[in-house]
Amino acid sequence: MLQGKTALVTGSTSGIGLGLAKALARQGANIVLNGFGDIDGARAELLAIGVQVAYHGADMGRMADIEDLMKYSAAQFGRVDILVNNAGIQHVDDVQDFPPARWDAVIAINLTSAFHTARLALPAMRSANWGRIINLASVHGLVGSAGKSAYVAAKHGLVGLTKVIALENATTGVTCNAICPGWVLTPLVQQQVDAKAVQHGLSNEQAKQQLLREKEPSMQFTTPEELGELALFLCSPAANNVRGVAWNMDGGWAAQ
Ligand code: NAD
Numbered sequence: 001m002l003q004g005k006t007a008l009v010t011g012s013t014s015g016i017g018l019g020l021a022k023a024l025a026r027q028g029a030n031i032v033l034n035g036f037g038d039i040d041g042a043r044a045e046l047l048a049i050g051v052q053v054a055y056h057g058a059d060m061g062r063m064a065d066i067e068d069l070m071k072y073s074a075a076q077f078g079r080v081d082i083l084v085n086n087a088g089i090q091h092v093d094d095v096q097d098f099p100p101a102r103w104d105a106v107i108a109i110n111l112t113s114a115f116h117t118a119r120l121a122l123p124a125m126r127s128a129n130w131g132r133i134i135n136l137a138s139v140h141g142l143v144g145s146a147g148k149s150a151y152v153a154a155k156h157g158l159v160g161l162t163k164v165i166a167l168e169n170a171t172t173g174v175t176c177n178a179i180c181p182g183w184v185l186t187p188l189v190q191q192q193v194d195a196k197a198v199q200h201g202l203s204n205e206q207a208k209q210q211l212l213r214e215k216e217p218s219m220q221f222t223t224p225e226e227l228g229e230l231a232l233f234l235c236s237p238a239a240n241n242v243r244g245v246a247w248n249m250d251g252g253w254a255a256q
Contacts, residue, residue, distance in 0.1 A: 002235060003028035006077035008069075008121075010060050010113065011035045011087030013042040015186030016136060019224020020084055020231050025049040027232060029082060032073045034058055052077070060087040060113040061105055070120040079124035082235060085114035085158070086136040090188055092147045092195070106150035111157045118165055122174065131174035132235045135162050139182045139250040145215075155180075159246045166244030175243050177234050182250030183211060185221040218251030 007024040011017040013035035021031050022045060030052040033042055039055055046053045054076040058065035073080050088110045091102040114135055125131025140148060141155035158178060165176035183189055185208070197207035212219045230249060233239055248254050 001027040005029045005081040006032065006073065006079065007082035007084060008032040008073050008080045009034065009084040009086055010117065013037045013039055015188060016181070016184055016224045016227055017086040018042050018045070019228050020086060021046060022049065023228025023232055024082060025051045030077055032056060032076065032080070034069060035087065061108040063116055066113060066116040067120065070117065074124070079128065080121045081125065081130065082132045083117055083121045084134045084136065084231065085117055087113060088136065090151050092192070094147055095149050098149055103150045107154050110151065110154035114158055114161060125174045126169065126172055129173040133165060133174070133176040134231055134234055135176070135178040137162070137178040137180045137246060139180050139248055139253045141178060141180050141246055142248060142254045162246060163244040170243055175239065177242055177244065178246040179227060179230055180246050180248040180250065181222045181227060182216050182253040183221050184224060184227070215253050216251040217253070217256065220251055222249050222251065
């Protein structure tokens with residue numbers, strides 16, 4: 001379905017980003033990888049699928065890095081057809097204790113980066129009259145949780161940005177939508193499981209169950225593979241007129 005297309009997935013060396021990159025690659029898209037950590041492992045998994053893979057180590061909190069990433073992607077593959085804004089970080093503290101530098105970092109990486117990648121990807125998408133922008137927001141783009149002020153503000157902002165990009169391109173072949181997962185058991189969430197285990201003297205399994213019980217009626221984690229299938233639908237011709245939605249995959253979290 002996506003042969004000859006190029007997908008840039010930010011923060012794709014682990015977790016959800018890697019899951020989405022693999023789903024897109026299985027449909028034939030060449031991938032621009034980004035992120036830190038096990039870069040070689042992520043690259044090897046994608047190369048094994050049989051697509052071309054490029055890597056750029058932009059820090060998505062820095063505009064100059066993002067501009068370089070977008071230039072690099074165009075130089076490697078001509079243009080970015082599918083832009084997945086996925087890189088994200090979390091910091092948990094009540095507002096009065098929230099370190100201002102962490103606020104700035106969460107807003108920069110989780111929200112502002114998507115403005116920069118989109119503004120730089122849109123001209124080529126519009127001239128090709130085809131493009132998909134998928135923003136990895138969160139159920140926290142739809143509802144709040146105590147302790148997550150910067151994350152909730154960034155994700156609500158990302159849902160708003162999604163709607164505006166969708167509207168500005170509504171008469172073109174470029175769509176923009178957001179995906180809003182509940183809990184997905186990635187390194188980002190394992191840190192929160194670990195914190196809960198220490199705080200309450202729980203085992204890893206007990207802490208996972210407690211995390212789910214607090215928020216997710218299905219008592220199940222969403223998987224990167226399930227999110228990959230949703231991203232593929234958004235890239236498919238059937239989704240040509242799906243524009244500006246924030247689609248939650250959250251086990252009923254936001255339905256409460
Ligand atoms: P993760 O920690 O497993 O992966 C994050 C990725 O982003 C990694 O590849 C990391 O290297 C990269 N990254 C972090 N900071 C970066 C930076 N400054 N520049 C470039 N790359 C950077 O996290 P995840 O759980 O896979 O989260 C991916 C996205 O999904 C995030 O936007 C997160 O907010 C969102 N999300 C996650 C969950 C969940 O339960 N895990 C739920 C809802 C939304």
